[in-house]
Amino acid sequence: MDIQTRKLLPNESNAYREIRLECLKKYPNNFTSNYQEEKAKTKLFFQPFIEESNNNNFVIGAFHNSSLVGISGFKRHDNKKTEHRGLIIQVYVQPEYHGKHIGLLLIKSTLKEAFKINGIEQIEIDVIASNHNAESIYKKAGFEAYGIQKNFLKIENSYYDHKMMMIFKTSFNE
Template sequence: MNNDALLVRQLGPADRDAYFQLRLRGLKAHPESFGQSYEDALAKGAAQHDAMLQISRAAEGDFLLGAYVSAETSLIGVVGLKRHQRDKERHKAALVGMYVAPEAAGRGVGRALLNELLARASRIDGLRQIQLVVTSRNEAARGLYESLGFRKYGCEVAALNIDGVFHDADLMARFM
């Protein structure tokens, strides 16, 4: 896949079903990589993402990005930014929902999504820090985040319980 041909754009209301289907794939294939379970996502339905899909919220720091091989192809990767809402924390946002479909893995899709997210985040008034949580054993994701300037500042022991198996999570941040 040629990264120059890769299309990364903000997702809107019309992308809801495609986004939800790709998210469900990620939740099912990699439950240790998401705070939400597949069952919880199904129960809440696609409408749970409506607020993040509102184009008008992007300037405030809430948006979802999608990656495509071209405008005519299906969604192959997603990532979101969600800004903290409390006054004392509005300088921070969380990177959420990062997922690249297995058929597109290892082709620079994740890096392209993150580069676009960071470029957009740099233009958000008052935003100074992006935080994320990544499973401690996910070395590929952690390496990608580190290559883009994220640094580990802590570890949450037993952050996720998946069928009785506990997974630690690294807390990472990047200052703008």
């Protein structure tokens, strides 16, 4: 299966919106955002960044036959004291493409692009602790866990812990 990854282009903002809403609807327990709240917004978090081709905040897309099948967002911290760090968020691969190593390809592509940014030294990623598949992918990409936040999400009467992971530029192997 031929999968291509690249930064989303300004005209792909709506394709991003569709797949982002899809992931929130299909996997509500794996993301902090809520489908109904996000759907009501005129623009989702990354849409303006995609539309302006922002270099510090972007989305990498995975494409199969020109269809967007996966996303991985990068957000650079914007405070002077933390701008050496960034965060990978909103990672998603459509279910029919699971098991084809697209998640790992997306993460590595995102890391490669993010570490090109002048001054980026470390990147964090978070995962709901019960999402073992995602955690396994992040470990394969080189991330190491550094902490757990208990009861990070509360959905109805269930709590979900949050595992925090990090990778340094010096340890990233493409």
